[in-house]
Amino acid sequence: MEIFVFDGTLEGLLTAVFECYQKKSEAVKLVSQTHYVPDVFKEAFAVISEDAKAKRVWKGLAKKLDSNWMKSIYRAFLSEQPATFQDLFEFIRYIIDSPPGAEANFGNKYVLEISKMSHKVHREKHRMEAFIRFQKTADHIFYAHIEPDFNVLPLLIDHFKNRYADQKWIIYDLKRKYGLFYDLEKVEEITFDFTAEMSPALNALPVNVLDSQEELYALLWKDYFRSVNIPARKNMKLHIRHVPKRYWKYLSEKQG
Amino acid sequence: MFERIREKLEILADAAKYDVSCSSSGSNRKNENKGLGDAEGTGICHTYTEDGRCVSLLKILLTNHCIYDCAFCVSRRSNDIKRAAFTVDEVVELTMNFYRRNYIEGLFLSSGIFKNADYTMERLVRIVKKLRNEQRFNGYIHLKTIPGASEELLKEAGMYADRMSINLEMPTESGLKLLAPEKSHEDVKKPLNYIQQTITQFSSEKGLIKAVPKFVPAGQSTQMVIGATPESDKEIMHTANTFYKNFSLKRVYYSGYIPISQDARLPVIGSQPPLIRENRLYQTDWLMRFYGFDVKEILNDAHPNLDVDIDPKLSWALRHLEDFPVDVNTADYKMIMRVPGIGVASALKIVQARKFGRLHQDQLKKIGISFNKAKHFIRYADSPLQLRDYEAGHIKAVILSESSSKYTKVPKNQLSIF
Numbered sequence A: 001m002e003i004f005v006f007d008g009t010l011e012g013l014l015t016a017v018f019e020c021y022q023k024k025s026e027a028v029k030l031v032s033q034t035h036y037v038p039d040v041f042k043e044a045f046a047v048i049s050e051d052a053k054a055k056r057v058w059k060g061l062a063k064k065l066d067s068n069w070m071k072s073i074y075r076a077f078l079s080e081q082p083a084t085f086q087d088l089f090e091f092i093r094y095i096i097d098s099p100p101g102a103e104a105n106f107g108n109k110y111v112l113e114i115s116k117m118s119h120k121v122h123r124e125k126h127r128m129e130a131f132i133r134f135q136k137t138a139d140h141i142f143y144a145h146i147e148p149d150f151n152v153l154p155l156l157i158d159h160f161k162n163r164y165a166d167q168k169w170i171i172y173d174l175k176r177k178y179g180l181f182y183d184l185e186k187v188e189e190i191t192f193d194f195t196a197e198m199s200p201a202l203n204a205l206p207v208n209v210l211d212s213q214e215e216l217y218a219l220l221w222k223d224y225f226r227s228v229n230i231p232a233r234k235n236m237k238l239h240i241r242h243v244p245k246r247y248w249k250y251l252s253e254k255q256g
Numbered sequence B: 001m002f003e004r005i006r007e008k009l010e011i012l013a014d015a016a017k018y019d020v021s022c023s024s025s026g027s028n029r030k031n032e033n034k035g036l037g038d039a040e041g042t043g044i045c046h047t048y049t050e051d052g053r054c055v056s057l058l059k060i061l062l063t064n065h066c067i068y069d070c071a072f073c074v075s076r077r078s079n080d081i082k083r084a085a086f087t088v089d090e091v092v093e094l095t096m097n098f099y100r101r102n103y104i105e106g107l108f109l110s111s112g113i114f115k116n117a118d119y120t121m122e123r124l125v126r127i128v129k130k131l132r133n134e135q136r137f138n139g140y141i142h143l144k145t146i147p148g149a150s151e152e153l154l155k156e157a158g159m160y161a162d163r164m165s166i167n168l169e170m171p172t173e174s175g176l177k178l179l180a181p182e183k184s185h186e187d188v189k190k191p192l193n194y195i196q197q198t199i200t201q202f203s204s205e206k207g208l209i210k211a212v213p214k215f216v217p218a219g220q221s222t223q224m225v226i227g228a229t230p231e232s233d234k235e236i237m238h239t240a241n242t243f244y245k246n247f248s249l250k251r252v253y254y255s256g257y258i259p260i261s262q263d264a265r266l267p268v269i270g271s272q273p274p275l276i277r278e279n280r281l282y283q284t285d286w287l288m289r290f291y292g293f294d295v296k297e298i299l300n301d302a303h304p305n306l307d308v309d310i311d312p313k314l315s316w317a318l319r320h321l322e323d324f325p326v327d328v329n330t331a332d333y334k335m336i337m338r339v340p341g342i343g344v345a346s347a348l349k350i351v352q353a354r355k356f357g358r359l360h361q362d363q364l365k366k367i368g369i370s371f372n373k374a375k376h377f378i379r380y381a382d383s384p385l386q387l388r389d390y391e392a393g394h395i396k397a398v399i400l401s402e403s404s405s406k407y408t409k410v411p412k413n414q415l416s417i418f
Helices: A010-022 A051-064 A067-078 A082-097 A109-131 A153-163 A214-227 A236-242 A245-250 B002-014 B088-100 B117-134 B151-160 B173-179 B185-205 B233-247 B275-290 B312-319 B333-337 B344-356 B361-367 B392-402
Strands: A002-006 A028-032 A044-046 A141-146 A168-173 A178-182 A187-190 B057-061 B106-110 B140-144 B163-165 B220-226 B251-256
Touching: A002 A010, A010 A028, A010 A051, A010 A067, A010 A082, A028 A082, A051 A067, A051 A082, A067 A082, A067 A109, A067 A153, A082 A109, A109 A153, A109 A245, A109 B361, A141 A245, A153 A168, A153 A178, A153 A187, A214 B002, A214 B088, B002 B057, B002 B088, B057 B088, B088 B106, B088 B117, B106 B117, B117 B140, B117 B151, B140 B151, B151 B163, B151 B185, B185 B220, B185 B233, B220 B233, B220 B275, B233 B251, B233 B275, B251 B275, B275 B312, B312 B392, B333 B344, B344 B361
Parallel strands: A002 A028, A002 A044, A141 A168, B057 B106, B106 B140, B140 B163, B163 B220, B220 B251
Antiparallel strands: A168 A178, A178 A187
16 A cells, blocks of 8 residues: 555645556545655655646546536535545546446445535535625725535635625635635635634624625614414524524524 | 615515525526526525525515405505615615525516506516626526417516416405406416417427527416315316416415405415415425326315325325235336325335345335335335235324324324333
């Protein structure tokens, strides 16, 4: 078993696949730098990300897989799970080594794992599309911060850009410390330091930085959420299955 | 000012909540004018109430004043409740501001009938027109068809709404006559038919003229109240089936009656809403729409009501053990979908995966079928040798004992001492 250490990027993962064919490696354990613990008895091969090598693997895959499967690979990668990095590595090798059509083999462990993980990441993306609650700031920017299970911000760009074309917005990932900013024309990646008054420890922004009507609409939304409930049908188990508790702190209707 | 708008929203959201339609999918309205919103593609449930129903649209009545006196309806004229009415601008402002904060996918606008049908419909149309034309709003709009409104108004409404719906209220004409003598199913069929024909007309022009405007792109739906009147499940689902066929409906919703009225014709206040029955009806609806079942296979004169303790697919399979076991490695896709415990997605994975080799038990489990249920009805590469045929009652007992159905009476979460 050889150990490959890569930099945690998709480019790095694809380069690792390239190197594995170059070196004619058989069994490879793929580890990202952040998860790698050096072992005195085993030497590790450090994969150096190379655009050209990564592209060759990606293009090779694109010849065999349709665009949905290519997106699935990307989504699975965004899960950032160590086990998924290994699954992706094995899946890509399986596709390259097999005749076209092998991705339909759901009896194969890696096909199934990638398909499942892609589905999980997609579900998290969909949850963010549902659970993000913007607050309008005094300078007319609609702001929301989130802590998604997976790194889904890149998957959210099109959805929010198409939807909120006429308002500026920011979606900030507190866990991964970067955000998206739409300035009415394009979406850019941003990072910023939180001031004390915008502490990420708070579920929402403080009143003094908000638009004068923000409190009213947050209140109306909370009222509305309460009014549409039918107490005779109460079913908290179902409620929690649909809105898991870890998301509650950013849902304005679940506060107070 | 704040307090009045809060009170109105409370009254008019509360009065609208018994309409269970929540869908915000199926439209094709893109944001092409750099305006607000995008109603293309799958719907989004932005939150769920504590009763587990999704909140996707701002669902409100324009007013709960009503000239009708339908016994099942909370807004009936003889009911002594607070009344309110939104202005056109109030609805527009609420919709825009809720949408901008990502609270909702759009607006679901219904209304009590004040003065007459056209007067009411005209107000509804004014709101959607303002949202689309002045506010450049491209979010989802579900608009109620007011029975008796003129065709001109319905046509105009359809140019701005994504979905329109009109409720059958009761599954049979006789049930409706009992509780709402002023209404009839004919009043519902007429506008359903008119809108359906106009949808067909617009889509047939699409091939000829380039820029045909949208007309109710997400189609029509309807709703029936269940358990207020004594219809059988067979009557309910046969009505649903007829309406799906005759009017190409996108959805039929089933709403378990929640007692809200001291009326001798209705279940008493405080009695439990028929939630399990409602669930079984939805399962039957799914079997008709996605699993290739004919309604007569599930509900007929010999079986006029659905089982409460098991789902309708399992119930059907137990009555047709001669069709089982099904070999997942050779059977037709349609037959695999009929196996209890196998859904549409798993069935598809099975027929794709078996091309690469015969499927075994561990693979089927990983694919995600509900194996404990399905195992009684399937054969696979390593199925155990079965020496005798089991009869339906035995299989049902085994499945019920192994399952942790939400309908079982004894809580399973009790601590075991040993």
